[in-house]
Amino acid sequence: MRSIEICAGAGGQALGLEQAGFEHITLVEIDSAACTTLKTNRPHWNVIQGDIKAFSAKKYEGLVDLLAGGVPCPPFSVAGKQLGQHDERDLFPEAIRLVRECKPKAVMLENVHGLFGPKFHGYREEIKKELEVLGYRCMWELAQANHFGVPQQRKRTILIALKKEYMNHFVWPMGGVASPPTIGELLFDEMASSGWEGAEEWAQSADGIAPTLVGGSKKHGGADLGPTRSRNAWAKLCVDGRGLADMPPEKGFSGKPRLTVKMAALVQGFPSEWKITGKKTPAYRQVGNAFPPPVAKAIGSAIFKALSTVSEEMEVGQYEKTRSSV
Secondary structure, eight states: OEEEEESOTTSHHHHHHHHHTOEEEEEEEOOHHHHHHHHHHOTTSOEEESOGGGOOOGGGTTTOSEEEEOOOSTTTOTTSOOOGGGSTTOOHHHHHHHHHHHOOSEEEEEEEGGGGSGGGHHHHHHHHHHHHHTTEEEEEEEEEGGGGTOSBOOEEEEEEEEEHHHHTTOOOOOOOSSOOOOHHHHHHHHHHTTBOTTHHHHHHHOOSOBOOOOOOOSSSOOSSOOSHHHHHHHHTTTOOTTSOOSSOOBTTOOSOOOOOHHHHHHHTTOOTTOOOOSSHHHHHHHHHTOOOHHHHHHHHHHHHHHHHHHHHHHHHHHHHHHHHHO
16 A cells, blocks of 8 residues: 655654555655654655645556645644634645545545634535545544553544545544553653663652643744643643753652653654654654654554455455456
8 A cells, every 4th residue: 555645744644654554655744854854764765855835746646545644733723823724834725636636545634633623614524525526535533642552632633535435444443442551651761761760759650641742833832841731731740841851860860850852752652763853842843743653553554454445345356257257
């Protein structure tokens, strides 16, 4: 199964879809730091640095099973002005243009929880109708990260669109098979890696899951864990959310530790070997804006299964037809 990934960021969704069985034909991302992260972790990926407004998918027509991506969130975020389709950063129209150009069998687009608000009901319906005209059946769903083993209260709006013959076989993954680890369980090894004697006691105190990681935009937000409400939630987990640390706490450290970029990436569901490149603030921004790989894997696997089921049925039908003619 082959895919195109747009607005790829640090590769959270791309990694999850790879784990689900998709091979990326190309990945498009405008941020240079994120492109470096993608190339560092997957040198064989065809990463294109640039604006998707300048990207054409026409040459991939007939070659793509899935077009996926996380189009910019600020137009729909409750932390912003929520201008929606009137915000110049809204790239849903560009995503639909790319669908029109390459005609994939399936589409998966991720965005913030705010897009599910009543204010954007009409816009969601408009997007759905445009895709239906192109021959797709669509559904909007809400994915909650902790239902898929990610220890974070992160909700994301997901648009799934499949060609009609495939949608009958698509089943939204329910999640909830296993409870996510606590923040203490997840980060104990990292917290103890520089010899901090208090790591075990800290891990026992950090006995819950995290609030939503907030990466911030290029204009606003630095290397901290978000606004006051988020920091207070982190404080209950015995984490200082006022900033990020360069290294794990060392011997003799006292007080509440801060997360490193690597720890934040683990909270986001990235595997420990995935390297987020760049200086602390742009690196953390990549992490905070990422789509958790385990969630992408679960949804991608459901899409993969739907596409595979139809392909197998077509192969069996062709075999039976050939056999009967012989």
